[in-house]
Amino acid sequence: MEKEKVKKLCANCDTELVGKFCHNCGEKKVSRKDFAASNFIQEVFEKFTHFDSKFLRSFWLLVSRPGFLTVEYWRGRRKPYLKPLSLFFIINLLYFLSIGVNRGRTYETPLRIQLLNPYSPVVQKMLDERFAAATEEERKDFETRFDRQNHMLAKSMLVLMVPIFAAVLWLFYWRQGFYFGEHLVTALHFQALLLVQNMVVGIFLKSSLFHVLFGYFSHSDIVQETVEPLLWVWLIAFFTVKTAYQEGWLRTVLKSFTVTLLWLPVLFLYRFVVFLATFYTA
Incomplete structure (x- = not known):
């Protein structure tokens, strides 16, 4: 009578193992070799190079083919690329670290600039109430602290724009049966690409594109802070929407233009939220 083979079970879920990994929970079968120093070194090297290649591939496709990563994620082809949230946070981190050189x-x-936005009456009222009895020197000191704090917060709270922009996309495509989570993926890639654009223009051109092309005209705050960003938003939105939602050219032009116009109040809402956070912490 043949000796019955001892079943090897997963240490995590007690499922019978077939191969190196549990087909039920994904836990790896442990062996003594896993604890060798050479194995740790190999694992670190593989993790680093694997992440590095994923990031570079994802970054290149994000920049060169707007909307492509979104479609790939929707279709379930996710292994070759960084997850949308991971890619966004890495680019957001790079954007945050570029504070010293990014203009x-x-x-x-x-x-x-807060006093030029549509909600400026609210800002002015809050400032008047806070500094009703303050000296001019105290006001200037607060403005210095405010600008320094805002410089940090504005670059670290950008994830707040993602769900708001996803809601804008949902308004346009709710009839097509897209889930809100699908629009979140689009919004993450879209916002990440906007951050890349902002870094490229702010670091390498060291000014706004309008200033490079049109000189003195672009010194206007309204041009640098609102008009030029809208043009970039429309350009990125057009290619993203065209690739991701695959509609006709005319419909894509109209929708991307409208999305751009709706992005403006999203930007103003974000600026106001950052103002409140800065106002009470500066």
Whole structure:
């Protein structure tokens, strides 16, 4: 009588193992070799190079083919690329670290710019109430602290724009049966690409594109802070929407234009939220 083979069970869920990994929970079968120093070194190297290649591939496709990563994620082809949220946070981190050299100011709003936004009466009222009995020196000191704090917060709270922009996309495509989560993926890639654009223009051109092309005209705050960002948003939105939602050219032009116009109040809402956070912490 043949000796019955001992079944090897998963240490995590007690499912019978077939191969190196549990087909039920994905836990790897442990062996003594896993604890060798050479194995740890190999694992670190593989993790680093695997992440590095994923990031570079995802970054290149994000920049060169707007909307492509979104479609790939929707279709279930996810292994070759970084997850949308991971890609966004890495690019957001790079954007945050570029504070010292990036002159792009789409999201950063110094106090003088806050007073030019549509909600400026609210800002002015809050400032008047806070500094009713303050000296001019105290006001200037607060403005300095405000601008420094806003410089940091505006670049670190950008994830707040993602669900708001996803809601804008949902308004346009709810009849097509897309889930809100699908629009979140689009919004993450879209916002990440906007951050890349902001870094490229702010770091390498060291000014707004309008200033490079048109000189003195672009010194206007309204041009640098609102008009030029809208043009970039429309350009990125057009290619993203065209690739992701695959509609005709005319419909894509109209929808991307409308999405761009709706992005503006999203930007103003974000600026106001950052203002409140800065106002009470500066």
